[in-house]
Amino acid sequence: xxxxxxxxxxxxxxxxxxxxxxxxxxxxxxxxxxxxxxxxxxxxxxxxxxxxxxxxxxxxxxxxxxxxxxxxxxxxxxxxxxxxxxxxxxxxxxxxxxxxxxxxxxxxxxxxxxxxxxxxxxx
Amino acid sequence: xxxxxxxxxxxxxxxxxxxxxxxxxxxxxxxxxxxxxxxxxxxxxxxxxxxxxxxxxxxxxxxxxxxxxxxxxxxxxxxxxxxxxxxxxxxxxxxxxxxxxxxxxxxxxxxxxxxxxxxxxxxxxxxxxxxxxxxxxxxxxxxxxxxxxxxxxxxxxxxxxxxxxxxxxxxxxxxxxxxxxxxxxxxxxxxxxxxxxxxxxxxxxxxxxxxxxxxxxxxxxxxxxxxxxxxxxxxxxxxxxxxxxxxxxxxxxxxxxxxxxxxxxxxxxxxxxxxxxxxxxxxxxxxxxxxxxxxxxxxxxxxxxxxxxxxxxxxxxxxxxxxxxxxxxxxxxxxxxxxxxxxxxxxxxxxxxxxxxxxxxxxxxxxxxxxxxxxxxxxxxxxxxxxxxxxxxxxxxxxxxxxxxxxxxxxxxxxxxxxxxxxxxxxxxxxxxxxxxxxxxxxxxxxxxxxxxxxxxxxxxxxxxxxxxxxxxxxxxxxxxxxxxxxxxxxxxxxxxxxxxxxxxxxxxxxxxxxxxxxxxxxxxxxxxxxxxxxxxxxxxxxxxxxxxxxxxxxxxxxxxxxxxxxxxxxxxxxxxxxxxxxxxxxxxxxxxxxxxxxxxxxxxxxxxxxxxxxxxxxxxxxxxxxxxxxxxxxxxxxxxxxxxxxxxxxxxxxxxxxxxxxxxxxxxxxxxxxxxxxxxxxxxxxxxxxxxxxxxxxxxxxxxxxxxxxxxxxxx
Numbered sequence: 001x002x003x004x005x006x007x008x009x010x011x012x013x014x015x016x017x018x019x020x021x022x023x024x025x026x027x028x029x030x031x032x033x034x035x036x037x038x039x040x041x042x043x044x045x046x047x048x049x050x051x052x053x054x055x056x057x058x059x060x061x062x063x064x065x066x067x068x069x070x071x072x073x074x075x076x077x078x079x080x081x082x083x084x085x086x087x088x089x090x091x092x093x094x095x096x097x098x099x100x101x102x103x104x105x106x107x108x109x110x111x112x113x114x115x116x117x118x119x120x121x122x123x
Numbered sequence: 124x125x126x127x128x129x130x131x132x133x134x135x136x137x138x139x140x141x142x143x144x145x146x147x148x149x150x151x152x153x154x155x156x157x158x159x160x161x162x163x164x165x166x167x168x169x170x171x172x173x174x175x176x177x178x179x180x181x182x183x184x185x186x187x188x189x190x191x192x193x194x195x196x197x198x199x200x201x202x203x204x205x206x207x208x209x210x211x212x213x214x215x216x217x218x219x220x221x222x223x224x225x226x227x228x229x230x231x232x233x234x235x236x237x238x239x240x241x242x243x244x245x246x247x248x249x250x251x252x253x254x255x256x257x258x259x260x261x262x263x264x265x266x267x268x269x270x271x272x273x274x275x276x277x278x279x280x281x282x283x284x285x286x287x288x289x290x291x292x293x294x295x296x297x298x299x300x301x302x303x304x305x306x307x308x309x310x311x312x313x314x315x316x317x318x319x320x321x322x323x324x325x326x327x328x329x330x331x332x333x334x335x336x337x338x339x340x341x342x343x344x345x346x347x348x349x350x351x352x353x354x355x356x357x358x359x360x361x362x363x364x365x366x367x368x369x370x371x372x373x374x375x376x377x378x379x380x381x382x383x384x385x386x387x388x389x390x391x392x393x394x395x396x397x398x399x400x401x402x403x404x405x406x407x408x409x410x411x412x413x414x415x416x417x418x419x420x421x422x423x424x425x426x427x428x429x430x431x432x433x434x435x436x437x438x439x440x441x442x443x444x445x446x447x448x449x450x451x452x453x454x455x456x457x458x459x460x461x462x463x464x465x466x467x468x469x470x471x472x473x474x475x476x477x478x479x480x481x482x483x484x485x486x487x488x489x490x491x492x493x494x495x496x497x498x499x500x501x502x503x504x505x506x507x508x509x510x511x512x513x514x515x516x517x518x519x520x521x522x523x524x525x526x527x528x529x530x531x532x533x534x535x536x537x538x539x540x541x542x543x544x545x546x547x548x549x550x551x552x553x554x555x556x557x558x559x560x561x562x563x564x565x566x567x568x569x570x571x572x573x574x575x576x577x578x579x580x581x582x583x584x585x586x587x588x589x590x591x592x593x594x595x596x597x598x599x600x601x602x603x604x605x606x607x608x609x610x611x612x613x614x615x616x617x618x619x620x621x622x623x624x625x626x627x628x629x630x631x632x633x634x635x636x637x638x639x640x641x642x643x644x645x646x647x648x649x650x651x652x653x654x655x656x657x658x659x660x661x662x663x664x665x666x667x668x669x670x671x672x673x674x675x676x677x678x679x680x681x682x683x684x685x686x687x688x689x690x691x692x693x694x695x696x697x698x699x700x701x702x703x704x705x706x707x708x709x710x711x712x713x714x715x716x717x718x719x720x721x722x723x724x725x726x727x728x729x730x731x732x733x734x735x736x737x738x739x740x741x742x743x744x745x746x747x748x749x750x751x752x753x754x755x756x757x758x759x760x761x762x763x764x765x766x767x768x769x770x771x772x773x774x775x776x777x778x779x780x781x782x783x784x785x786x787x788x789x790x791x792x793x794x795x796x797x798x799x800x801x802x803x804x805x806x807x808x809x810x811x812x813x814x815x816x817x818x819x820x821x822x823x824x825x826x827x828x829x830x831x832x833x834x835x836x837x838x839x840x
Contacts, residue, residue: 012605018612025619085601092662107608107644110615 004049005029009039036060063098070099079120129344136340140219143333149326151230157318158510166229174249185254193271227290230433276461277475281341283396283446291440296488303430355398359410363390366414389417393446400454521550593658600651649785684722695733716786717750725754756807
């Protein structure tokens with residue numbers, strides 16, 4: 001099978017569940033993580049194809065997670081889509097600087113998210 | 124042979140003459156400024172000490188000793204006659220005379236001559252100038268051959284020339300050498316004023332009293348001449364005072380104090396030489412003329428900027444000359460005892476006067492010039508400014524203490540302390556008043572500081588409150604967006620589920636939820652945008668924008684909106700427009716807002732989006748995005764307020780047409796952030812036209828810097 005796997009790192013359970021269910025419907029395999037540490041751990045061990053990363057995480061925040069992922073050899077190539085609150089000044093630059101490949105803001109425009117996932121995984 | 128009454132009269136007269144020291148002391152110290160008063164008083168006292176010592180040691184001997192060919196006496200030094208009462212009395216009388224001649228000088232040179240130098244002047248005058256000239260005129264009075272001027276027939280009864288002119292001419296030489304006081308002839312008409320004219324006036328009166336002994340005692344006997352002499356003395360002083368006063372009225376229209384005082388002294392000086400030889404009317408005339416001479420002399424000195432602090436030279440030297448000449452003019456020839464005719468006597472008098480001037484003035488002028496080289500006669504500029512009381516004697520007065528304290532405060536610039544208040548004195552009252560003024564000023568300063576502080580505080584509070592508000596809105600919007608995102612997400616999830624299972628129940632309800640959620644989300648996004656703009660967190664991202672594709676995409680996006688009210692969309696892009704630099708997201712958002720508004724307020728009409736380029740008034744090329752509709756239009760009075768938050772043309776339009784009321788506010792803010800603007804023209808019932816102007820010359824590298832500038836945005840929310 002050629003099923004692609006997406007890792008969702010998101011602390012909000014409802015949001016995480018909603019994204020998970022809607023992406024499964026589109027034929028993706030989903031792994032979830034509730035915080036940055038466990039997300040990095042999963043990305044390192046499991047072979048994931050794309051990571052959806054909430055920037056506003058408890059503990060280790062999204063920027064640190066993205067940097068960490070991009071600095072490790074076996075996770076560096078995994079594309080990351082940052083999900084941000086789009087509230088604070090400089091968010092956009094910072095996510096891209098931290099190594100994220102794309103950027104969507106909350107509330108998530110699902111069609112746009114799908115488009116970006118497709119783009120990144122086609123590469 | 125000696126009559127004890129004569130002795131008694133001579134001694135009483137000596138006491139009266141000595142009281143003139145008091146008179147001079149008061150007169151001169153009253154006529155100077157307070158900062159020099161003590162110095163002048165002390166000079167008056169010290170010069171008497173010096174002259175008395177010198178006169179006893181050798182002055183009297185030179186003046187009244189056995190004459191050496193009429194030039195100077197050669198015995199009676201350190202006089203110690205035990206048996207000759209008359210000679211002792213005569214010595215006492217002459218000793219106080221000498222003191223009088225010397226003390227005249229202290230007034231003229233007041234306020235600037237060094238104290239030690241003054242003592243030397245006193246020594247020089249009492250030891251040399253006075254006794255030599257005195258011998259020429261009076262030598263032989265106490266026995267022996269007469270002096271050479273006396274043998275020529277020169278008459279000077281009580282010393283108009285011998286005492287007063289000598290003192291006056293020495294003063295004249297001294298003031299020419301030391302020069303005028305600082306500030307006397309500089310700038311304004313305001314001359315240096317005496318600090319205590321009451322004291323000076325009292326001093327002049329004491330002088331007058333003393334003069335009765337000065338002239339009255341000069342008979343050296345209590346004889347028939349004494350009453351007339353005293354009468355003439357009184358008349359001379361009184362007429363001198365009156366004539367000088369009259370002059371003051373004529374010239375200044377005011378009874379100047381110095382005029383009457385100097386007039387009296389001038390009158391007294393002038394009758395001193397002739398009071399034993401003239402009639403009472405003549406004495407009145409002599410005094411009258413003396414008053415005029417004295418007044419004019421003072422005026423003359425002022426004109427030539429010769430600074431005589433108390434008018435000593437005109438009063439003593441000039442009037443002394445006049446009085447001496449008056450002997451030959453008004454004196455009874457038979458009483459002269461010289462056997463000369465009037466004109467011959469006048470020439471002799473003139474000779475004496477001229478000899479006095481030549482000897483006294485020239486000698487002392489040369490002496491002062493030489494002496495001034497060795498040791499300056501004058502105090503330093505700073506000492507003069509500080510006042511001789513302090514600089515010469517370390518002596519202060521309440522006034523000086525107060526001024527010093529005030530100056531210290533002025534220099535340091537610290538006003539938290541108060542000056543010392545000497546109770547029950549005028550200066551103390553001034554000090555008290557000064558302290559009260561300081562209190563009041565301090566109070567006022569505190570009040571101002573307090574209000575400034577309050578103003579600053581409330582300004583800070585206002586800024587902080589605005590920040591808190593903006594942050595609160597940003598945070599709240601963010602917090603609201605998360606659950607709202609979940610709601611819309613789950614609605615879409617359910618819709619997807621239902622589509623999959625081909626269930627159509629509640630589909631309309633779900634659509635309503637989705638629609639309302641989107642509306643709420645738009646509202647929150649709008650509020651978030653505005654709070655970001657307000658708190659300066661809105662960023663500008665300048666990129667090169669392809670105009671045609673952007674417009675095409677927009678047309679596609681708004682197509683569903685157009686269909687809602689059965690509107691048609693037309694798009695025109697002027698030829699030659701390809702791309703320009705601006706913030707794409709914001710431009711898109713603005714155009715979407717304008718198009719959505721047009722679609723909302725137009726039914727069955729046409730909406731036109733046209734893009735054109737045009738040089739604006741400052742020469743910068745601008746792009747114009749015009750959105751024109753054929754809708755309901757906007758009343759004129761509303762055309763500005765629609766750009767304010769939550770404002771629509773009519774509150775009823777909100778109910779009918781929906782919308783957040785934030786779109787135009789954000790649009791205009793964005794346009795202004797991009798150095799452009801949005802304007803509107805409209806006609807009610809026919810339609811509206813919104814034009815967004817954006818400059819085409821923005822530099823993409825400016826982006827970061829531009830985000831920092833606060834947009835020209837009215838305070839809202």
